[in-house]
Amino acid sequence: MGPQHPSTHGVLRFILELDGEYIVKCKPDVGFLHTGVEKQSEFRIFHQVFTLINRLDYLSGPQEEMGYALAVENLLGVDVPKRAQYLRVLLCELSRIASHLVWLGTGALEVNMSSIFMYCMRDREMILDIFEHLSGARFFPRYWRIGGLAWDVNEDWLKQVKAFLDVFHDHWKEFHELVTENPIWRQRAKGIAKLTLEDCLDYSLTGPIIRGCGEPYDLRKVFPYSSYQDFEFTVPTQTAGDAYARYLVRMEEMNQSWKIARQALERLPEGLVKVEDTKIAPGALPRPWGKNASVMVADKRITSAPLREGIKIPEGESYHAIESSRGELGFYLVSDGSNKPYRVGLRTPSFMAVQALPKVIEGSLISDAVVAIASFDPVLGDVDR
Amino acid sequence: MAQTKTNFALDKVMGKLSALGANLVSAEKLPGNQAVQLPKEKLIEGMNALKEAGFTRLAYLTAVDWHEKRHEFEVLYFLHSLSAAQRLCVKVRVERGQPHLHSVSHVWPAADWYERELYDLFGIRFQNHPDLRRILMPDDWMGHPLRKDYPLTEEPVHFLDRAAPRLPSELIPKKYAISTAQAPAAPPAAAATPKPTLADATKDKPAA
Numbered sequence: 001m002g003p004q005h006p007s008t009h010g011v012l013r014f015i016l017e018l019d020g021e022y023i024v025k026c027k028p029d030v031g032f033l034h035t036g037v038e039k040q041s042e043f044r045i046f047h048q049v050f051t052l053i054n055r056l057d058y059l060s061g062p063q064e065e066m067g068y069a070l071a072v073e074n075l076l077g078v079d080v081p082k083r084a085q086y087l088r089v090l091l092c093e094l095s096r097i098a099s100h101l102v103w104l105g106t107g108a109l110e111v112n113m114s115s116i117f118m119y120c121m122r123d124r125e126m127i128l129d130i131f132e133h134l135s136g137a138r139f140f141p142r143y144w145r146i147g148g149l150a151w152d153v154n155e156d157w158l159k160q161v162k163a164f165l166d167v168f169h170d171h172w173k174e175f176h177e178l179v180t181e182n183p184i185w186r187q188r189a190k191g192i193a194k195l196t197l198e199d200c201l202d203y204s205l206t207g208p209i210i211r212g213c214g215e216p217y218d219l220r221k222v223f224p225y226s227s228y229q230d231f232e233f234t235v236p237t238q239t240a241g242d243a244y245a246r247y248l249v250r251m252e253e254m255n256q257s258w259k260i261a262r263q264a265l266e267r268l269p270e271g272l273v274k275v276e277d278t279k280i281a282p283g284a285l286p287r288p289w290g291k292n293a294s295v296m297v298a299d300k301r302i303t304s305a306p307l308r309e310g311i312k313i314p315e316g317e318s319y320h321a322i323e324s325s326r327g328e329l330g331f332y333l334v335s336d337g338s339n340k341p342y343r344v345g346l347r348t349p350s351f352m353a354v355q356a357l358p359k360v361i362e363g364s365l366i367s368d369a370v371v372a373i374a375s376f377d378p379v380l381g382d383v384d385r
Numbered sequence: 386m387a388q389t390k391t392n393f394a395l396d397k398v399m400g401k402l403s404a405l406g407a408n409l410v411s412a413e414k415l416p417g418n419q420a421v422q423l424p425k426e427k428l429i430e431g432m433n434a435l436k437e438a439g440f441t442r443l444a445y446l447t448a449v450d451w452h453e454k455r456h457e458f459e460v461l462y463f464l465h466s467l468s469a470a471q472r473l474c475v476k477v478r479v480e481r482g483q484p485h486l487h488s489v490s491h492v493w494p495a496a497d498w499y500e501r502e503l504y505d506l507f508g509i510r511f512q513n514h515p516d517l518r519r520i521l522m523p524d525d526w527m528g529h530p531l532r533k534d535y536p537l538t539e540e541p542v543h544f545l546d547r548a549a550p551r552l553p554s555e556l557i558p559k560k561y562a563i564s565t566a567q568a569p570a571a572p573p574a575a576a577a578t579p580k581p582t583l584a585d586a587t588k589d590k591p592a593a
Contacts, residue, residue, distance in 0.1 A: 345449075
């Protein structure tokens with residue numbers, strides 16, 4: 001199966017041994033999308049690495065930027081201003097909703113429910129428009145900077161976010177009505193791809209997969225970062241450990257993300273969006289807001305600023321993990337005191353998810369394997385790096 | 386960011402680890418604020434003891450090539466204890482000549498692919514590994530890309546017609562290229578392109 005198969009969500013290849021319709025043995029084959037991000041990062045200055053790493057998990061670019069920025073700031077020992085932290089949280093939660101919407105739409109498409117896909121893409125498009133308005137780019141806003149954010153937001157943009165959050169909750173209820181009690185969906189997802197908590201620990205599965213097995217492990221709660229402790233939200237769990245449980249967890253997560261985003265928007269503090277130290281975050285250039293504003297403009301300004309030479313990060317090593325849409329996303333950084341990282345290690349959640357897939361696929365029907373893959377929600381850029 | 390709690394899960398097992406020759410090293414920016422340096426020969430005993438003490442999840446396994454400084458690899462095991470909400474980093478040093486290490490994939494099955502990745506990208510051989518093959522690079526690849534003595538190179542793309550796109554190093558104006566001692570070859574002098582000015586960038590843009 002694969003690497004070009006509609007249900008593998010990317011270039012994932014499975015070598016399957018079959019007995020009729022049943023899968024006897026399964027061996028995943030990965031690496032088709034390997035671009036050597038870890039090696040390339042060692043030859044770029046710290047700021048340029050943002051462009052590489054947000055292409056890993058291409059469905060949730062802002063979260064990748066968040067993790068990397070926090071790892072560098074950890075090494076620098078700086079705390080970004082509250083306003084920047086809240087805006088970061090807001091964008092991360094919007095991107096989590098966008099990522100889960102793609103998962104819901106394509107996952108439902110696997111079992112031939114095609115109308116929900118259109119509704120999901122409609123809402124995701126609204127989020128991508130928000131990103132585009134902010135930075136000029138839809139998937140990879142590249143809005144994070146070391147020590148804060150690129151520029152402050154304006155009233156128009158905040159209104160756009162509010163308009164989206166106002167309608168999204170009703171849309172989310174519609175998704176529930178369309179899918180949750182749907183007999184086909186229940187039949188296809190219940191009892192499929194069952195995992196226990198021990199399996200999750202053995203295979204280092206995190207995110208919605210471990211929460212679908214009853215463990216409320218969420219880095220936003222356990223090891224809070226970027227002011228997540230200021231927000232009220234719950235960590236949804238299910239105990240069944242099957243594809244349907246993971247579906248319920250992700251659905252409720254969208255609701256919680258919506259709650260966090262609303263709180264971040266309402267309580268958004270005044271102040272700077274960058275640290276004051278101009279050596280860390282130079283060039284307080286205003287963002288050219290407007291219809292023609294593109295990311296090209298912004299990046300030309302950045303390359304012509306003193307940022308070109310980069311900043312020197314003190315010698316040391318740091319590891320920072322964030323809760324991405326797929327689980328624990330960790331960045332291990334080593335700096336030798338120069339303006340380029342000595343080593344960038346990427347702990348990506350999908351890599352572990354694909355490793356554990358044979359465990360649930362072996363012994364199942366081919367048509368259930370498709371649901372199993374969809375319920376693990378791997379992104380192949382995240383696997384192959 | 387930095388966690389200040391005492392690492393109870395580690396305290397329980399530290400006596401056992403010291404008997405194996407492990408010692409604590411400071412690592413402020415790593416999870417748990419401390420790292421355990423474990424001798425390579427006692428890896429399996431140490432890891433079993435840590436797993437019994439509650440570090441049931443191997444969160445991440447990676448390595449750093451300290452090529453010039455110490456001529457060795459440092460392999461890092463990031464462990465996580467769910468019950469105690471503690472994280473810990475275990476460091477093991479491996480000499481660079483014939484790097485080999487015991488596999489921990491029977492302690493934590495998650496290590497299977499991580500070790501394959503380290504074998505692929507660093508060339509560290511893991512003994513008793515069930516299936517030590519390349520994972521990300523093609524099977525017939527020569528060399529181990531994440532080693533520091535492996536250069537970052539670029540290849541021209543060949544097309545059947547005579548189109549010959551330029552290499553990235555030829556496209557990037559010299560003033561934007563970042564000088565690096567690690568780069569394999571100095572980029573050839575590129576055609577001078579006019580420097581984009583702030584005025585150009587904002588010429589047609591309406592004011593905020």
